[in-house]
Amino acid sequence: MTSPGAETTPAFATAQVQAGYQPTGVISAVPPIHQTAAYEFSSLAEAADLFALRKTGIIYSRNANPTQQILEERVALLEGGVSAVAVASGQAAVAVTILALVHRGGHVVAADQLYGGTIDLLQETLDDFGISVTFVDQDDLGAWRDAITPRTRLLFAESVANPIAQVLDIRAVADIAHEAGVPLVIDNTVGTPHLVRPGEHGADFVVHSATKFLSGHGSSLGGVVVDQGSFDFGAQPERWPQFTGPYTRFGDLVLWERFGRGGAFAALVKSKYVHDLGPSLSPFNAWQILQGVETLDLRVARQSATARLIAEHLAQHPAVARVHHPSLAGNPWNELASRYLPRGAPSVFSFDLVGAEDEQAFPQVASVVDELRVFRLIANIGDARSMVAHPASMTHSHLTAAQREAAGISLNTVRVSAGLEDPADLIADLDRVLAPLREHALVGAR
Numbered sequence: 001m002t003s004p005g006a007e008t009t010p011a012f013a014t015a016q017v018q019a020g021y022q023p024t025g026v027i028s029a030v031p032p033i034h035q036t037a038a039y040e041f042s043s044l045a046e047a048a049d050l051f052a053l054r055k056t057g058i059i060y061s062r063n064a065n066p067t068q069q070i071l072e073e074r075v076a077l078l079e080g081g082v083s084a085v086a087v088a089s090g091q092a093a094v095a096v097t098i099l100a101l102v103h104r105g106g107h108v109v110a111a112d113q114l115y116g117g118t119i120d121l122l123q124e125t126l127d128d129f130g131i132s133v134t135f136v137d138q139d140d141l142g143a144w145r146d147a148i149t150p151r152t153r154l155l156f157a158e159s160v161a162n163p164i165a166q167v168l169d170i171r172a173v174a175d176i177a178h179e180a181g182v183p184l185v186i187d188n189t190v191g192t193p194h195l196v197r198p199g200e201h202g203a204d205f206v207v208h209s210a211t212k213f214l215s216g217h218g219s220s221l222g223g224v225v226v227d228q229g230s231f232d233f234g235a236q237p238e239r240w241p242q243f244t245g246p247y248t249r250f251g252d253l254v255l256w257e258r259f260g261r262g263g264a265f266a267a268l269v270k271s272k273y274v275h276d277l278g279p280s281l282s283p284f285n286a287w288q289i290l291q292g293v294e295t296l297d298l299r300v301a302r303q304s305a306t307a308r309l310i311a312e313h314l315a316q317h318p319a320v321a322r323v324h325h326p327s328l329a330g331n332p333w334n335e336l337a338s339r340y341l342p343r344g345a346p347s348v349f350s351f352d353l354v355g356a357e358d359e360q361a362f363p364q365v366a367s368v369v370d371e372l373r374v375f376r377l378i379a380n381i382g383d384a385r386s387m388v389a390h391p392a393s394m395t396h397s398h399l400t401a402a403q404r405e406a407a408g409i410s411l412n413t414v415r416v417s418a419g420l421e422d423p424a425d426l427i428a429d430l431d432r433v434l435a436p437l438r439e440h441a442l443v444g445a446r
């Protein structure tokens with residue numbers, strides 16, 4: 001049987017198991033790991049064509065590898081996109097995406113609520129290279145609009161942020177981007193294409209840390225960027241010389257003419273940014289991520305249901321001041337969650353312990369997370385294992401107090417990533433460690 005996708009679009013669950021793999025010769029049931037640095041050419045003429053981009057193919061594993069290509073095709077299909085580039089990490093996917101779209105002197109408008117590593121990249125490393133950023137509250141549509149300047153080249157946000165699980169109004173921000181003639185890039189790591197496909201709501205590029213839910217086993221780093229094929233770089237060609245002007249390293253080749261919508265971006269990312277900077281995905285990691293993708297919908301559905309049970313339980317707990325889960329009634333993003341996440345909210349959410357934001361917050365949080373036995377203290381999300389983290393001293397410790405506040409994180413906030421264990425064991429684990437605080441909270445309330 002051949003891989004689906006050529007004639008008809010396969011359903012999500014079929015695509016996540018089969019897309020991108022067309023076996024030839026000896027037919028291995030599972031996609032093989034092409035653990036090789038380079039490929040043999042059939043002739044010098046073929047080699048010359050490949051080097052000049054007259055023909056597409058694989059030369060060397062820094063740019064492309066057959067195992068990686070299966071992953072790219074599969075994730076592109078799951079996101080409803082046209083093409084994808086897989087790289088060494090989510091951080092690399094975000095970096096090459098921004099570098100391909102924004103050059104020196106260019107500007108990015110990004111959400112305050114972004115992943116800490118993306119904030120560091122934008123405000124420090126890319127700033128060193130002359131790319132500036134304005135951060136805005138992602139819920140403030142007027143702020144997005146006001147932050148755009150003639151130098152702005154993209155808007156960037158996450159479909160669902162973490163740890164507070166703010167749900168983005170993707171359509172509204174996409175409309176603002178398109179009115180300004182720039183693309184919207186969405187990090188869908190937490191959302192996952194099972195729960196939300198940003199391209200269906202106007203996003204032009206979708207990035208992933210494949211390390212998280214796409215893998216689901218926490219064993220390998222990887223990242224992917226998907227081109228939805230929606231953004232027209234030819235509409236204002238003077239803004240996008242990297243696509244519409246001559247690509248000097250390939251003579252007078254014009255990527256927009258040669259590869260067009262849905263192809264030019266991936267060609268530029270691979271032939272320039274991955275080629276020059278080298279953040280290549282190892283074939284083994286690509287294979288590991290493919291193993292995870294095959295069960296994406298099953299895992300995400302189960303983890304989301306478990307997270308909701310835990311959130312509902314914590315919302316009733318006297319030692320918990322607040323639960324930040326968008327499926328709970330009264331959550332500020334509840335309406336957006338019902339619009340964008342009809343299958344359920346992601347399994348990454350957080351809760352605030354009772355108590356003041358003072359010097360007692362850290363020892364109190366430590367007394368809780370250090371005693372957990374089923375949940376593990378790990379700086380990761382989307383794993384089969386349930387994990388907790390303390391954003392203020394871990395993932396978001398580089399942020400200033402003002403940035404942390406803008407992201408909705410307090411010193412008492414504990415992040416949860418619900419795994420695949422039995423929900424009753426997870427709830428019992430939390431109840432046990434929260435019991436001493438509960439007595440304290442009840443005494444305090446008297």
Ligand SMILES: *Cc1c(COP(=O)(O)O)cnc(C)c1O
Nearest residue numbers: 089090091115187189209211222
């Ligand atoms: C983890 C993460 C990243 C970075 O991905 P790595 O694979 O760790 O490099 C980017 N965005 C989000 C939302 C993440 O959770």
